[in-house]
Amino acid sequence: MDQFDYIAIRRALHKIPEVGFQEYKTQQYLLNFLASLPSQRINVKTWKTGIFVKVNGTDPTRMIGYRCDIDGLPITEATNLEFSSTHDGFMHACGHDFHMTIALGILTHFVHHPVKEDLLFIFQPAEEGPGGAEPMLKSDIMQNWRPDFVFALHIAPEYPVGTIALREGLLFANTSELFIDLEGKGGHAAYPHRTNDMVVAASYLVTQLQSVVARNIDPLDSGVVTVGKLTSGTVQNIIAEKARLEGTIRTLTPTSMVLIKRRIEELTKGIEVGFSCKATIDYGSSYYQVYNDEELSRHFMNFANDLVNVIECSESMTGEDFGYMLKEIPGFMFWLGVNSPQGLHHAQLNPDEEAIPVAINLLVRYFNTIAS
Numbered sequence: 001m002d003q004f005d006y007i008a009i010r011r012a013l014h015k016i017p018e019v020g021f022q023e024y025k026t027q028q029y030l031l032n033f034l035a036s037l038p039s040q041r042i043n044v045k046t047w048k049t050g051i052f053v054k055v056n057g058t059d060p061t062r063m064i065g066y067r068c069d070i071d072g073l074p075i076t077e078a079t080n081l082e083f084s085s086t087h088d089g090f091m092h093a094c095g096h097d098f099h100m101t102i103a104l105g106i107l108t109h110f111v112h113h114p115v116k117e118d119l120l121f122i123f124q125p126a127e128e129g130p131g132g133a134e135p136m137l138k139s140d141i142m143q144n145w146r147p148d149f150v151f152a153l154h155i156a157p158e159y160p161v162g163t164i165a166l167r168e169g170l171l172f173a174n175t176s177e178l179f180i181d182l183e184g185k186g187g188h189a190a191y192p193h194r195t196n197d198m199v200v201a202a203s204y205l206v207t208q209l210q211s212v213v214a215r216n217i218d219p220l221d222s223g224v225v226t227v228g229k230l231t232s233g234t235v236q237n238i239i240a241e242k243a244r245l246e247g248t249i250r251t252l253t254p255t256s257m258v259l260i261k262r263r264i265e266e267l268t269k270g271i272e273v274g275f276s277c278k279a280t281i282d283y284g285s286s287y288y289q290v291y292n293d294e295e296l297s298r299h300f301m302n303f304a305n306d307l308v309n310v311i312e313c314s315e316s317m318t319g320e321d322f323g324y325m326l327k328e329i330p331g332f333m334f335w336l337g338v339n340s341p342q343g344l345h346h347a348q349l350n351p352d353e354e355a356i357p358v359a360i361n362l363l364v365r366y367f368n369t370i371a372s
Contacts (some may be wrong), residue, residue, distance in 0.1 A: 002173065004104075004105050004108050004109075004360075005069075006101050006105055006353070006357060006360070007353055007356075009033070009084035009100075009104060010097050010098060010224040010353060010356060012029065012083075012102040013026065013029060013092070013097040013100055014081075014083055014084075014085065014092050014097040015083055015084070015085060015087075015121075016029065016038045016085075016086065016087060017071075017072025017073070017085050017087055017091050017096075017097075018049075018071060018072055018087065018124075018128075019072060019074055020072055020125055020126030020127070020128055020129050020130055020131075021048060021049055021069045021070055021091065021125055021126050021130070021132070022049065022071075022131065023049040023050075023070050023125050024048050024049060025073040026049070026070050026071075026100075026245065027046070027050070027051060027070070027123075027125075027255065029051045029187075029204040030051055030100065030104070030123055031044070031046070031051065031191070032071070033139075034051075034053060036343070037107075037108065037111045038111055038112070039057045040254075041055055041111055041114055042054065042055050042056070042107075042108075042111055042254060043056070045056060045141050045289055046112075046230065047136060047139050047141055047142075048125060048132075048135060049125040049126075050070065050122070050124050050125045050132060051068075051124050052121070052122060052123075052142065052145060053107060053109060053117070053121040053123070053156075054118060054120050054121075054145055055110050055111060055114070055118065055119040055120075055121070056114070056118055057114060057115055057116050057117045057118045057119070057371065058114050058116050059117070060115050060117050060118040061116075061117065061362055062117055062118070062138075063117065063118040063119070063145065063146070063147045063148055063149040064117055064118070064119055064120070064149060064150075064367070064370060064371055065119075065120045065121075065122060065147030065148075065149065065150030065151070065325075065329070065331070066103060066106065066120070066121050066150065066151060066363075067121075067122040067124055067133075067150055067151075067152040067322060067325060068096070068100055068102065068103040068121075068122070068151065068278055069099055069124050069125075069127035069128075069132075069322075070089055070096055070099075070100055070121060070123050070125055070127075071096060071122065071125055071126055071128050072087075072088055072092045072093070072094075072096065072097075073090065073091055073092070073093045073094060073125055073128055073345060074088050074089060075089075075090070075091040075093045075345065075347050076088070076089050076091065076347060077090075077091040077093070077347055078092075078347040078348050079347075079349070079350050080284045080347050081350065088167050091290065091347065091349075093344070093345050093346060093349050094128065094155075094288055094344050094345060094349075095154070095155035095338065095349070096127070096156050096335075096359050098338065098351055098355070098356060098359075099155070100123065100152070100154070102153070102336075102356055102359045102360055102363070103116065103121055103357055104203070105356070105357075105360035105364075106360055107296055107365050108365065109360070109364050110139040110364075111154065111260050112273045115367065115369060115371040115372045117370075117371035117372075118181065119367065120145050120150075122136065122142075122150075123240055123334060124136055125268040127320070127321055129283075129284075129285050129323075129370065130285045130326075131285045131287065131321045132321065133321035133322055133323075133324045133325055134288075134321065134324040135325055137325055137328065144303040145215045146329070147329060147330045148329075149233060149293070149329060149330040150325055150326070150329045150330075150331040151230055151296070151300070151331045151332050151333065151334075152322050152331075153331045153333065153334050153340045153359060153363075154320065154333060154334075154335055154349055154357070155336050156335035156337055156338065157337060157338055157339070157340035157341075157342065157343050157344060157351065158311075158337075159211060159311070159335060159336075159337030159338070159345070160337050160339045161294075161337055161338065161339050161352050161354050161355045161358060162308055162309055162337065162355075162358055163308060163309040163310075163311060163337035164299070164304060164308050164309070164310055164311070164335060164336055164337065164362070165310070165311040165312070165313035165334065165335040165337070166292060166297055166301065166310075166312070166322065166332060166333070166335060167292065167312050167313055167314070167315065168292055168293075168294040168297045169292060169294060169315075170252060170291050170293060170299055171290045171291070171292050171313075171315055171316065171332075171333055171361075172290035172292070172315070172317075172318045172319060172320045172323060172333070173250045173251060173252055173272075173285065173289055173290060173316065173317045173318065173319060174250065174251045174252070174253070174254055174256075174257045174282070174286075174287065174289045174319075175248065175249065175250050175287045175290060175317075175319030176227070176248070176249040176250075176251055176257060176261070176283050176285070176286040176342060177201065177204075177246075177247075177249075177282075177283060177284030177285050177286070177354045178246070178247040178248060178264070178281075178283060178284070179244070179245070179246055179247075179283075179284055180205065180229075180244070180245040180247070180264075180268060180279060180280070180281050180282075181242070181243075181244050181245075181279065181280045181282075182198045182201050182202055182242065182244070182245075182271065182275075182277050182278070182279050183198070183207070183241065183242050183277055183278045184196030184197065184198045184201065184240075184241060184242075184275060184276065184277035184278075185241060185276075186198075186238060186239050186240055186241030187238070187239050187240070187281055187333075188237070188238065189236075189238060189239055189359065190237075190319065192239060194243075194275050195239040196244035196275055196276045197224070197239045197240060197275070198232055198233075198240045198241060198242055198275075198277060199233055199237070199239070199240045201228055201243065201275040202232055202243035202272075202273055202274070202302050204265070204271060204274070204275075205245065205267065205268065205271050206227050206230065206245065207262065208267045208270075208271075209225050209227060209247075209267065210225070210286055211259055212225050212267070213261045214263060215259070216259060216260070216263050217251075217256055217259070217260070218291070221249040221250070221251075221253060221256055221351065221363040222251040222252045222256075223249075223250065223256050223257075223260055224248070224249065224317055225247065225248075225249055225250070225260060225264070226247050226248050227246070227247040228243050228246060228247050228248065229244070229247070230243065230244070230245055230246075231234040231246075232244070233242045236262070237283065237322070242366065246320070248311075249261070249264075249283075250317045250319065252289075252315065252317075253289075254288070254289065257286075259275050261283065261323075264281065265281060268281060269323060275287060277295045279323075282360065284357065286324075287319040287320060287321045287323055287324070288321075288323040288324050289323050289324060290315045290320050290322055290333050291323065291326055291327070292329040292331075292332035292333065293326070293331055293332055294301075296330055296332050297332040297334075298330060300334070300366065302312035302330060303328070303365075303366060303369060305367070307361075307362050307365065308333050308358065308362055314337065318344075320333065336358075336359050337355060338351035338352050338355040339351070340351045340354070
């Protein structure tokens with residue numbers, strides 16, 4: 001891998017996790033690394049805290065894109081590793097340090113060993129939120145450097161090193177955040193008739209939300225509405241004036257997402273009438289489904305089968321904003337086995353670093369096949 005020290009790079013990146021659109025140290029690390037490479041064949045452009053890197057081909061007729069995400073999560077690391085996060089309260093708990101290292105390894109190889117076609121490496125910020133893929137896709141840079149197809153990977157703790165998993169068609173779900181604020185009239189617990197109790201209103205709404213999927217979505221389809229956080233009230237003898245519900249919506253089809261949101265809005269209006277309160281809904285970040293191009297993903301599975309163990313997996317309710325790129329550009333995403341006992345977004349996630357050269361070697365060979 002051209003003297004590519006993947007362990008040192010991964011650990012350096014692991015130490016400096018930053019959340020969406022605040023990846024300043026991460027961007028600078030990547031730019032410093034890119035500056036160390038021969039400059040004759042690469043063009044580097046920054047976009048917010050992200051980076052586009054175009055590796056010029058020898059006789060290009062098309063452009064092939066590869067995307068990796070670069071942000072971390074607001075999680076306090078509990079791995080006790082020597083290279084643990086130096087940013088208190090933040091961690092690369094979703095493997096984006098792996099993703100960046102793999103992308104740098106592939107890029108480094110093709111700077112030194114050019115192929116016929118142009119290659120575009122997309123270092124995308126804010127995958128974990130508020131979402132960087134869609135605005136990056138719409139940027140002038142990517143409109144000018146628009147790949148003919150694009151692909152990406154994501155680490156999978158549950159699979160062993162040397163295994164990848166993917167499927168044709170739907171891989172990841174449509175997702176949306178959900179925030180509902182209720183406001184009524186608070187007061188003394190001894191005089192409930194003078195108030196509009198938002199603890200009771202919120203409790204009714206949480207219960208009603210559980211019927212949205214069960215009684216509105218085709219049983220052969222699938223969806224999830226989860227309220228993960230409910231806050232209301234101050235002390236035990238004051239009736240709450242406000243309540244806030246925070247949750248998530250996940251569906252296997254875009255039409256089901258529209259239906260679920262419509263039903264949530266109808267139920268919330270009912271709560272407004274029933275409890276004489278005011279309600280507002282905010283969907284926060286919404287991600288489009290990751291839908292793998294059938295022909296491209298099947299070709300990749302057949303190609304990879306001779307090099308690694310390939311599993312044809314089921315779709316997942318996981319969300320990934322790479323879906324916005326696949327909505328407009330043919331391509332695919334696959335899972336990379338990293339053999340960690342702890343899962344994604346866990347404070348003790350510790351992927352096996354030997355998965356990094358497995359991915360680099362696999363994708364260098366794949367690029368050589370499709371871009372030479």
